[in-house]
Amino acid sequence: MDKTEDQTILKVEDIGKSFGGLLAVDKVSFHVQKGELLGVIGPNGSGKTTLVNLVTGFVRPDSGRVIFQGLDITGKMPYRIAELGMARTFQMVKPFYHLPAFKNIIIPLYSPRVKKLRGGKYGERDAVAIDLLEEVGFERDSFVPYKVASSLPHGYLKRLELARCLALRSDLLILDELFSGMSMSEVASTLPIIERLNGEGLSIIMVEHRLKELFRVASRVIALNFGRKIAEGSPHEVMESEAVKAAYLGSEAEG
Amino acid sequence: MTVRYRKERLDRGIKARCEDMFALSSYREILYLLLPRVLPVIALLCFPLLKGVVGLYWEKVLVITCAIALLSLSWDLMASVGLVSLGQALFFGAGAYLTGFLNKSLGWPYFLTIPFGTVGGALFCTFLLLPVLRLRGVYFAIVTLTLPLLFTRFIEASKILGGNAGISSLSPLPHLWFELYVPVLALLICLFSFRRLINEDYGLVLQGIRDNDLAVMSGAINIYKFKAQAVFIAGMAGAFAGAFMTHYYQFVGMPAFALDYSILPLTCAVLGGVGTFAGPTVGAFILVPLSEALRAFGTLRVVFYSAILIICVVGLPEGIFHYIQRKYHQFERMVEVG
């Protein structure tokens, strides 16, 4: 194995998916280096979520390959992929509404992967779950982690998604529009968490509409439009690219 | 100006932080939690002793009630994983026929046939359902509705396992006490172990799968493994009911797969309160005796279950047990408004 291969944690080759007649993702290729934070941008409906779903196994690709840590994971079940060390948040939050927030976190903590990594018995997991929630800003003193998920505001549910990913101790973290629906102050307090995780060496893919925040943390950005990759490079390069300007102007003109 | 009142609900102080965490500080509080659990158990264990008072007929009703309660517990466990079954009779029938076969053809005694019928029947059903565990909602319900009917028609057409006539003159159970206490104990064990199971971390995963299986998958958990395990555990409860009743009746036949064993447990669970296990048991202890009392009405009883089902599903979705539980744990008082 040569050196560049070794440094790549995720490699996506010519991945494609169409729904009915609609090409949601059209032959997109990219890679993520170890410890890198890759931003993914694009106007609404450009296929960002579908790309995430393809990589994480929630949608089966029509074509292309996904290679994660040297392993071909194309078409594998989502739980297998997660077990190999890829965690994701959902843009449309998917909490377990009937359960208290901390019990939401216990579910990934119960997975074979986490058991292998840090053991843990019944009861112990409660404490770990509550620590994780505190880490993403659930106020332990006012008992927020004990509240039933259905009673939490949307911003908290977004951070609950993040905590569920952190529980997995993954090698690659994929955040699908984590900040949408969060208040300014929530974004301001969550961004440092992501910076810190990245600083600790975690590779992150961040799909985001809030470009200002994204560009503060991203080292490299790819842009999608109509399912196709239209630009790649440093945040500055991507923003300067004609294709990206046109895509965003076009979508604004439509919207 | 008129004073208006509004009902205010307050949790008793004993509940700390969340639903199932309690802070106990006195014997009275321990008693407060223990009584509703212990009293029914004692009542259930005493009932067979009252044979002389209530009469043998109602003791037999107790046996049937326990069998139906076991089936509704097994329904409830499957529902906790999001698998809606319209055919609990599948488990009952599988356990029943396997037991009948082992007893008649291989001559095994009851203390072997019942355990083997239970485990074997559950295994059989689990393997049968394995390929359809990925189905959700209506599709899974359709499979479970179909399977018991398929077996009935298949046995009828192929004339295996006694065909239409069934298998009769199986060996009887050894003693009346055995007949009465085994189902009661089985029910109690099943009830408390299911309640325990669902509150463990393991049970959380099951509930998570019901709420949102995609989110569970994103947590690196193989949901199909968990679903299969849940079906197996639920299947054991159902198959045991079938296995036991086979020896109890000394007969097994087409009725083992009949609609009654699907719709009655379902009604009990919905009436009692889905997802609590205690609810379905309470439901069974209301409905089965009632339906015995209404035996004279023939199939009108089924109409009556159906009406209860619809009313409960539409008007009383939380079920009796949740309601009682809420009343027990909360004060209600009127407070002035505006």
Added chain:
Amino acid sequence: MISSILVYGLVNSVILALIAIGFSLTFGISGVANFAYGGFYLLSGYLTWILLKYLGLPFIVAVFITIGAVGLLGFLIYWVILLRVRGIVLSEVIATFALGVGMLEFFRWKGFVTYEFTLPYFKKGMLLIADVPVDYQRLFIIAIGLALVLFLYIFTHHTRIGWSFRGIAQNERTAISLGIESDWTAALSLAFGSAMAAVAAISILPLGIISINMGYDVLLIAVAVGIVGGLESVPGILVASLILGYAQIITSMYISAEWMMVVYLAAIVLVLTIKPSGLFGKFKELEERV
């Protein structure tokens, strides 16, 4: 032999399609699996019988009253029962299933089970097709079946309400944002589905004596055809009816009539195991939006 298999297989297939179409229509549009379908079917039979026997209405009047009444019933059931449990699959399934079982067992209790419960033929007499005698009733069934499929196709593809049906079927959220009332559409889909159960019952029941178990069988047939063909596609229904119709005739001729129901039941289980989307369906359940 061959010619009678061909002819009776065709008749049988159309009967299956006729039975299945209402169930699939409702499911395809509103996602409600109407497990009360068998109940509606028999209800239509008895209603027509009562109208003819006790009120002495002319046949055609009785037919239209029945179709209208059963359709209305479906409509009302949506507003009274299903609306409140919409979206909770567990409750939808249980409510419709209980409704169907309740209706059928009520009929059984009422004692609608003797030989006198038959509906009249539209027209007596028969015809020889390729040396196989076929009575007029069966020809009517073929005509009605084909007309219904054609009507359904034109209706869903070329009328406004049909378009809104299709809109809901494709994606409820988008349809709502386009101003299509999903509750009205769903209620109408239930009404249409039930009315089609009535049409099927009135054309098919004259072929034999009405029995209660037929209600359960009809539900299973509807489900089997729907599942094999894919629950939301008209061509799927046609192809599945042909497959199952001929399979059934061949089974009953070469093996025995007892195996006929086994064919349907096994088909349901096999298709759901191997290809849950059926032959033509798109199966929204598995590839949902994430």
